[in-house]
Amino acid sequence: MVIEHPVLPFLQWLPRAAGIWVGALAVLIIVSMLVGFGFIILRNGPSGVFSRFWTGLKNGLADMFQMSWQRIWAIARLIMKESIRKKVIVVCAVFLVILMFAGWFLDPESTDPARLYLSFVLSTTSYLVLLLALFLSALSLPADFKNKTIFTIVTKPVRPSEIVLGRILGLTIIGSGILVIMAIASYFFVSFSLSHTHVVIQNEDIFPVASSGTTSSNAVIAAGETRLANGHKHKIEEYADGSFFVQEVNNHTHSIVRSGDADDPKYTVSNEHGTIQAKVPLYGSIRFRNATEFERTAGINVGEEWDYRTYIEGASSEAIIWTFENLNPKRFSDGVPIEMNISVYRTHKGNIEKTIMGALLVRNPRTGLTAAIENFNSEKYTTKALFIPRTIDRSKVERTPRLVKIYGEESTYSRPDFSYDPEKETYDLFEDFMDDGKIEIWLTCLDSGQYFGAAEHDLYVYARNANVFVNFLKGYFGIWQEMVILISFGVLFSTFLSGPVAMVSTFGVLIAAFCKELFMQIATGQTLGGGLAESMVRLVNHENMMSDLPNTVASSLIKFFDMITSGFLLYLGLAIPSFADFDIYSNSLASGFDISWNTIAVHAVRTISYVVPLFIVGYLILRNREVAK
Amino acid sequence: MTSESKAPESTVVVQTKNLTKIYRDFWGRQKVRALKALDLDIRKGEVFGLLGPNGSGKTTTIKLLLGLLFPTSGSVTILGCPAGDVTKNERIGYLPEESYLYRFLNAEETLDFYGRLFPMSAAVRRQRVSQLISMVGLESARKRQLREYSKGMTRRIGLAQALINDPDLILLDEPTSGLDPIGTRNMKDLILELKAQGKTVIMSSHLLADVQDVCDRIGILYQGELKELGRVEDLLKINAETEIRAEGLSEEAKEKIRKIIAEDNSQLLYCDHPTSSLEDLFLNIISESEARPGKRVRGGGTD
Ligand SMILES: Nc1ncnc2c1ncn2[C@@H]1O[C@H](COP(=O)(O)OP(=O)(O)OP(=O)(O)O)[C@@H](O)[C@H]1O
Ligand SMILES: [Mg+2]
Numbered sequence: 001m002v003i004e005h006p007v008l009p010f011l012q013w014l015p016r017a018a019g020i021w022v023g024a025l026a027v028l029i030i031v032s033m034l035v036g037f038g039f040i041i042l043r044n045g046p047s048g049v050f051s052r053f054w055t056g057l058k059n060g061l062a063d064m065f066q067m068s069w070q071r072i073w074a075i076a077r078l079i080m081k082e083s084i085r086k087k088v089i090v091v092c093a094v095f096l097v098i099l100m101f102a103g104w105f106l107d108p109e110s111t112d113p114a115r116l117y118l119s120f121v122l123s124t125t126s127y128l129v130l131l132l133a134l135f136l137s138a139l140s141l142p143a144d145f146k147n148k149t150i151f152t153i154v155t156k157p158v159r160p161s162e163i164v165l166g167r168i169l170g171l172t173i174i175g176s177g178i179l180v181i182m183a184i185a186s187y188f189f190v191s192f193s194l195s196h197t198h199v200v201i202q203n204e205d206i207f208p209v210a211s212s213g214t215t216s217s218n219a220v221i222a223a224g225e226t227r228l229a230n231g232h233k234h235k236i237e238e239y240a241d242g243s244f245f246v247q248e249v250n251n252h253t254h255s256i257v258r259s260g261d262a263d264d265p266k267y268t269v270s271n272e273h274g275t276i277q278a279k280v281p282l283y284g285s286i287r288f289r290n291a292t293e294f295e296r297t298a299g300i301n302v303g304e305e306w307d308y309r310t311y312i313e314g315a316s317s318e319a320i321i322w323t324f325e326n327l328n329p330k331r332f333s334d335g336v337p338i339e340m341n342i343s344v345y346r347t348h349k350g351n352i353e354k355t356i357m358g359a360l361l362v363r364n365p366r367t368g369l370t371a372a373i374e375n376f377n378s379e380k381y382t383t384k385a386l387f388i389p390r391t392i393d394r395s396k397v398e399r400t401p402r403l404v405k406i407y408g409e410e411s412t413y414s415r416p417d418f419s420y421d422p423e424k425e426t427y428d429l430f431e432d433f434m435d436d437g438k439i440e441i442w443l444t445c446l447d448s449g450q451y452f453g454a455a456e457h458d459l460y461v462y463a464r465n466a467n468v469f470v471n472f473l474k475g476y477f478g479i480w481q482e483m484v485i486l487i488s489f490g491v492l493f494s495t496f497l498s499g500p501v502a503m504v505s506t507f508g509v510l511i512a513a514f515c516k517e518l519f520m521q522i523a524t525g526q527t528l529g530g531g532l533a534e535s536m537v538r539l540v541n542h543e544n545m546m547s548d549l550p551n552t553v554a555s556s557l558i559k560f561f562d563m564i565t566s567g568f569l570l571y572l573g574l575a576i577p578s579f580a581d582f583d584i585y586s587n588s589l590a591s592g593f594d595i596s597w598n599t600i601a602v603h604a605v606r607t608i609s610y611v612v613p614l615f616i617v618g619y620l621i622l623r624n625r626e627v628a629k
Numbered sequence: 630m631t632s633e634s635k636a637p638e639s640t641v642v643v644q645t646k647n648l649t650k651i652y653r654d655f656w657g658r659q660k661v662r663a664l665k666a667l668d669l670d671i672r673k674g675e676v677f678g679l680l681g682p683n684g685s686g687k688t689t690t691i692k693l694l695l696g697l698l699f700p701t702s703g704s705v706t707i708l709g710c711p712a713g714d715v716t717k718n719e720r721i722g723y724l725p726e727e728s729y730l731y732r733f734l735n736a737e738e739t740l741d742f743y744g745r746l747f748p749m750s751a752a753v754r755r756q757r758v759s760q761l762i763s764m765v766g767l768e769s770a771r772k773r774q775l776r777e778y779s780k781g782m783t784r785r786i787g788l789a790q791a792l793i794n795d796p797d798l799i800l801l802d803e804p805t806s807g808l809d810p811i812g813t814r815n816m817k818d819l820i821l822e823l824k825a826q827g828k829t830v831i832m833s834s835h836l837l838a839d840v841q842d843v844c845d846r847i848g849i850l851y852q853g854e855l856k857e858l859g860r861v862e863d864l865l866k867i868n869a870e871t872e873i874r875a876e877g878l879s880e881e882a883k884e885k886i887r888k889i890i891a892e893d894n895s896q897l898l899y900c901d902h903p904t905s906s907l908e909d910l911f912l913n914i915i916s917e918s919e920a921r922p923g924k925r926v927r928g929g930g931t932d
Binding site for chain 1: 696697698714716717718719721723725727729731733734738743746790
């Protein structure tokens with residue numbers, strides 16, 4: 001799974017994020033205070049500004065801290081009733097119809113059907129739910145203003161803060177209900193679509209194997225292939241003890257039970273299992289060793305534009321090194337299962353059928369003691385599963401330490417207290433290769449002229465399986481968080497814009513949220529051709545993007561203007577959420593990974609950090625709006 | 630006027646000082662001067678009528694009192710609070726010009742919803758909801774959505790909504806509009822009943838008959854200016870005119886009266902069955918202020 005925006009551990013992420021948030025909020029508060037002063041002066045003239053400001057502030061604090069849940073809930077209930085009476089449930093029907101049609105187009109015979117189906121239902125759900133959230137949130141309050149029903153609300157003891165919060169709450173509950181319906185429908189859709197079984201009949205699909213005389217329990221007594229289903233077959237073997245081997249195809253297997261008497265056995269193949277997974281990965285941190293054994297943060301760039309992965313050369317001293325800090329010897333008492341997705345870059349074709357060989361090693365980060373665990377064939381686009389046994393045979397352990405030199409640190413040149421012991425028969429993974437809780441896993445490429453590439457998350461320890469259904473719900477929780485943020489934006493815009501305009505503005509935020517990276521590049525002037533004004537000038541003058549503008553007063557002015565606008569855009573950019581950050585949910589679910597509680601915690605705090613200021617700004621606007629205008 | 634406004638605070642429920650509203654467009658250009666320098670004191674327990682032709686600023690005044698509009702200048706004190714204070718609304722009921730209610734709710738749900746906006750227990754709320762529904766005569770339609778309601782029915786549920794919190798001060802903007810004669814009668818009875826309960830009522834209307842029957846005091850607005858302010862009885866006694874009413878008057882007696890008037894160097898206008906006197910006053914003020922624009926407030930109007 002590609003993770004371009006890794007989620008930091010919660011406690012590590014929180015202080016920095018909170019710092020930025022508090023800073024942005026401080027700017028917001030200062031700006032709204034200045035606006036408040038301006039407002040008072042405009043409305044009542046400069047005399048008594050401070051006392052008026054003080055009363056305003058006191059009322060504002062009362063509006064924040066004396067909100068009544070009864071009233072918020074009354075408004076939320078009203079919004080929910082409105083949505084239900086206006087038949088938003090139709091969206092669910094639309095979703096079901098889409099699923100029905102999708103059944104014809106999605107191909108359960110593809111090599112990774114789970115990913116296909118899950119990405120489909122996730123993206124369809126998120127588009128529908130986000131659009132619905134957009135419509136409901138942007139149109140609800142303006143409708144109240146248009147129908148003047150707001151008159152009967154604000155003349156009751158309702159605080160503007162309660163109107164805004166009640167709306168956010170009510171819309172969130174409605175959206176959640178719809179999301180839950182869609183999630184359950186999606187779950188059944190995916191599991192029914194992928195569910196299949198195969199037929200196996202004696203002497204047609206599976207044939208007895210002539211006994212080789214041995215009577216051991218794992219002797220093969222019959223072998224063959226299942227019948228075709230969902231576009232694939234499984235090779236099967238039956239053992240003397242009644243167990244079966246079923247080949248894994250398209251990420252799943254089946255179990256087989258034999259019944260009936262010995263001459264006329266019946267084979268019953270179970271439904272598939274393992275299609276949808278929730279693997280819990282443990283990630284390490286990556287670094288590289290170059291050809292002269294020096295440490296590097298990245299490998300070689302082989303000229304790919306996407307620099308997510310970097311490469312090491314085959315048959316050299318180069319290595320990709322992952323350091324794992326979180327391996328618990330009790331949990332991995334037999335050894336450590338590893339999975340990886342290594343990218344292969346060939347400089348010469350050679351035999352295209354022949355796969356590139358690689359080696360997996362473990363190393364003690366302090367002593368440099370290294371053991372070559374396994375050589376493997378690397379195929380592109382497949383996940384390779386390897387196992388590092390707990391007990392490592394002497395033959396695998398290298399007699400000289402492997403070094404990682406660091407520029408400027410002479411000490412690392414000298415041999416560390418290397419611990420190879422020729423008398424020792426076997427080595428223990430945790431005792432001999434773990435130091436201070438750390439173990440290094442090395443990857444090298446054995447074929448000269450070929451390259452292996454990897455990013456930090458391309459190799460992980462496959463710790464365990466989590467509950468698939470729970471993971472499914474977690475995936476939809478990601479959509480839920482996006483929905484809540486969008487609802488808050490919609491409600492904010494609807495406090496001062498008319499329905500259609502609020503809708504378009506919210507839609508703008510949605511698009512900006514999906515392409516936040518591009519937005520930030522413009523804001524920070526990383527795009528070619530300069531900022532807003534400069535690009536405009538280039539556009540009008542038909543100039544190219546690269547050449548410098550002539551050194552005139554005008555161009556300095558343009559650059560100055562761009563500096564100001566980029567500062568503004570940068571601040572605005574802080575206010576725009578990045579929905580790409582939420583891709584981790586759908587990617588994990590579709591790729592069969594467990595969504596960690598850490599991810600959920602970080603994004604939950606992120607969501608709240610958007611909702612709170614949006615709510616406050618919406619409240620301030622509504623409070624100062626002349627309702628009957 | 631200024632001397633009267635020093636009445637004890639507790640008895641003055643609504644006070645406006647120099648209240649002015651100018652509607653402006655988006656660019657801040659002046660569109661309409663809807664209300665000009667209104668000074669008004671409304672006391673506890675009285676029924677006050679705002680009277681004026683269409684577009685004279687009645688609704689604007691009520692909206693300013695409620696804080697739905699911000700004054701261009703001047704100030705409002707209502708139940709001892711500024712107009713923008715939300716807590717005052719706990720004791721206020723408001724029936725807007727047209728009933729702006731949620732059309733997807735039924736009568737019961739409407740009242741239940743508005744009831745939930747007040748600090749009252751669920752039991753009290755339920756009790757008030759059914760009490761008000763039967764008071765406005767909508768028992769048979771209590772489960773029907775408001776979108777199906779006729780204009781008069783909407784008006785009734787609007788009134789019930791205004792009374793859900795058993796308010797001390799009730800603002801009714803044209804309460805009788807859209808009501809049939811029986812409905813109008815009921816509305817007037819209700820206003821008198823509210824007055825009997827010691828509540829203060831401010832109502833606006835362009836129908837003189839409504840105001841005449843129920844109001845203690847009226848203010849007549851014309852083009853945003855307060856033209857007359859006073860007790861209904863006082864206003865009916867128009868200074869310069871005398872109304873003579875008698876029964877079974879003989880022709881000789883009439884002749885005698887004419888003579889007396891002639892002796893007094895006065896001129897008899899008419900001596901006939903009286904017409905609805907307030908209407909005269911109203912038309913009078915309008916024609917007069919069209920002839921001589923400006924403020925005209927009778928002295929001693931507020932007692
Ligand atoms: N939102 C507004 N924007 C601009 N002008 C307005 C607005 N509301 C009212 N006006 C103007 O203010 C003046 C007073 O209007 P208002 O609604 O207060 O009259 P009214 O006495 O209630 O009349 P009616 O008996 O017809 O209800 C009118 O000239 C009207 O056109
Ligand atoms: Mg009006």
